[in-house]
Amino acid sequence: xxxxxxxxxxxxxxxxxxxxKRYVRSxxxxxxxxxxxxxxxxxxxxxxxxxxxxPLANRVPALAKEYGNKRMHxxxxxxxxxxxxxxxxxxSKKLTETKAxxxxxxxxxxxxxxxxxxxxxxxxxxxxxxxxxxxFKKLLTHYSIMEKLETYRxxxxxVYTRIRDEKEVYLKGYGPVDRTAAEPTPIGELMKKxxxxxxxxxxxx
Numbered sequence: 155x156x157x158x159x160x161x162x163x164x165x166x167x168x169x170x171x172x173x174x175k176r177y178v179r180s181x182x183x184x185x186x187x188x189x190x191x192x193x194x195x196x197x198x199x200x201x202x203x204x205x206x207x208x209p210l211a212n213r214v215p216a217l218a219k220e221y222g223n224k225r226m227h228x229x230x231x232x233x234x235x236x237x238x239x240x241x242x243x244x245x246s247k248k249l250t251e252t253k254a255x256x257x258x259x260x261x262x263x264x265x266x267x268x269x270x271x272x273x274x275x276x277x278x279x280x281x282x283x284x285x286x287x288x289x290f291k292k293l294l295t296h297y298s299i300m301e302k303l304e305t306y307r308x309x310x311x312x313v314y315t316r317i318r319d320e321k322e323v324y325l326k327g328y329g330p331v332d333r334t335a336a337e338p339t340p341i342g343e344l345m346k347k348x349x350x351x352x353x354x355x356x357x358x359x
Contacts, residue, residue: 183236190276200281200306202313205274214265214272223262230265230275231258234299237279241294248294257296261303268307278306 194201210216218226231254238248249257264270281287287302 180236183232187236187276187280190273191280194273194277195281200277200309202310203317205271205277205310206314206317208271208273210269212271213269214262214275215269217272218262227255227258227262229272230261231255233272233275233279234258234261237283238294240283241290243290243292243294247292249296253296257299260296260300264300264303264307268310270307274306274310278303281306 194204214226214230234249234254234257238254241248261275265275282299282302287305290298
């Protein structure tokens with residue numbers, strides 16, 4: 155705790171106006187991020203299979219449909235701001251409020267394209283914070299974030315493709331599926347068995 159900030163100034167001079175609020179990382183997000191990493195990162199490797207097993211109803215596209223795009227955008231922007239606050243660069247070298255909003259929109263689009271979960275974004279940003287996808291040497295930009303996210307998405311897609319191929323091989327091992335009938339039944343045979351109603355004998359209503 156920084157006690158210096160809590161000391162009341164004794165001088166009578168009016169404090170200088172600040173240009174904006176300083177962003178402070180929340181304890182709630184830190185706890186959420188730690189729990190997410192414990193569940194989906196083992197021995198410094200992302201457990202993509204576990205992330206891919208998250209039900210579609212609990213991923214970003216479905217949540218956006220249920221709770222609204224605005225609320226989902228606000229939540230993703232919060233995750234992005236938590237990441238930006240952790241990057242050791244001057245504020246002038248980071249995303250502005252407007253650029254963070256635009257970047258959050260692109261993150262939502264990426265989530266729509268790949269059916270990402272919020273857990274995916276948290277894992278990505280926490281690992282990006284640790285330099286797993288390269289460092290932000292001089293400037294933190296919208297482009298650099300999306301470029302690093304593309305690396306994460308490619309790794310995730312590679313695991314998805316492997317799982318899909320393994321399932322196809324497993325199903326092929328069962329051989330051809332038996333039909334309900336030995337041979338397809340000709341339509342003509344079906345018509346012969348059909349009940350014919352004489353419409354001329356119907357009573358008028």
